[in-house]
Amino acid sequence: MSIGPGLTMPCYARDMPTAGIVIIGDEILSGKFAEENAAFLIGELRALGVDLRRITVVPDDLEDIAATVLDCSRRFDYVFTSGGVGPTHDDITMAAIAKGFGTTIMRHPDLEARVRGYWKDKLADANLRLADVPDGAELVYGKDQIWPVVALKNVFIMPGVPTLFRRKFVDIRDRFRAEPVTAARLYVDVEEGELAPSLDAVVARYPSVKIGSYPRFSEKDFKVLVTLEGPSTDDVSGAFEMLASTIGPRVIRREEPQRVGE
Numbered sequence: 001m002s003i004g005p006g007l008t009m010p011c012y013a014r015d016m017p018t019a020g021i022v023i024i025g026d027e028i029l030s031g032k033f034a035e036e037n038a039a040f041l042i043g044e045l046r047a048l049g050v051d052l053r054r055i056t057v058v059p060d061d062l063e064d065i066a067a068t069v070l071d072c073s074r075r076f077d078y079v080f081t082s083g084g085v086g087p088t089h090d091d092i093t094m095a096a097i098a099k100g101f102g103t104t105i106m107r108h109p110d111l112e113a114r115v116r117g118y119w120k121d122k123l124a125d126a127n128l129r130l131a132d133v134p135d136g137a138e139l140v141y142g143k144d145q146i147w148p149v150v151a152l153k154n155v156f157i158m159p160g161v162p163t164l165f166r167r168k169f170v171d172i173r174d175r176f177r178a179e180p181v182t183a184a185r186l187y188v189d190v191e192e193g194e195l196a197p198s199l200d201a202v203v204a205r206y207p208s209v210k211i212g213s214y215p216r217f218s219e220k221d222f223k224v225l226v227t228l229e230g231p232s233t234d235d236v237s238g239a240f241e242m243l244a245s246t247i248g249p250r251v252i253r254r255e256e257p258q259r260v261g262e
Helices: 037-048 062-075 093-100 109-122 125-131 162-176 192-205 233-250
Strands: 018-024 051-058 078-082 105-107 132-134 138-140 149-152 155-158 182-188 210-215 224-230 251-259
Touching: 018 037, 018 062, 037 051, 037 078, 037 162, 051 062, 062 078, 062 093, 062 155, 078 162, 093 105, 093 132, 093 149, 093 155, 105 109, 109 125, 125 132, 132 149, 149 162, 155 162, 182 233, 192 210, 192 224, 192 233, 224 233, 233 251
Parallel strands: 018 051, 018 078, 078 155
Antiparallel strands: 105 132, 138 149, 149 155, 182 224, 182 251, 210 224
């Protein structure tokens, strides 16, 4: 099983929770705003031991959102959406997810009470849309007992504003915690083509370890960065030492195996 430049090995052999991210909004696709939430969530999920499989960006289109979220829900353990949650005309995520799962939108009495309590006499009718959720949705609370995350089955519906997205995810992230992966790095003064047979041998012996090979053209002291990671510390350590031993003195720098996020 060989690899080409910049490619990584297949996913871990041992089952890990999987996740997909669906970013929603015309403003992302048009470049009006830079996408920040997926970049944040990549690091969070990796530290939690969740295997992120897909990031998708879709426009403010009800049918597209419905189909994309449903497909991700069937394929992955967790789905996180970002954007399209609010009181304006283009905030259609709730309705789209409800459509995808074959249910309807209902006004959640608990959320309605919270919305009314928050705005009090300044409440606008449009703000009450914040209490509209797919029928059957769960309100997920963490330490923040004021504003919950709305979840339908395995889909967690998050706001698009980066500060709110981060705050809400951090508040509930412990529910997604699994066994963290172990990661290591080797910086080697070897061309990638010359390195490939050694990588093939390590992959054959340690199939649970994901190995990435990344050429570097601007570095003066090494030519390729090799990353190793997997759910088993013993396997990653074994693969790391096997590869380092094969390359020998042309290993310029080592980053020893350690648990991600610890």
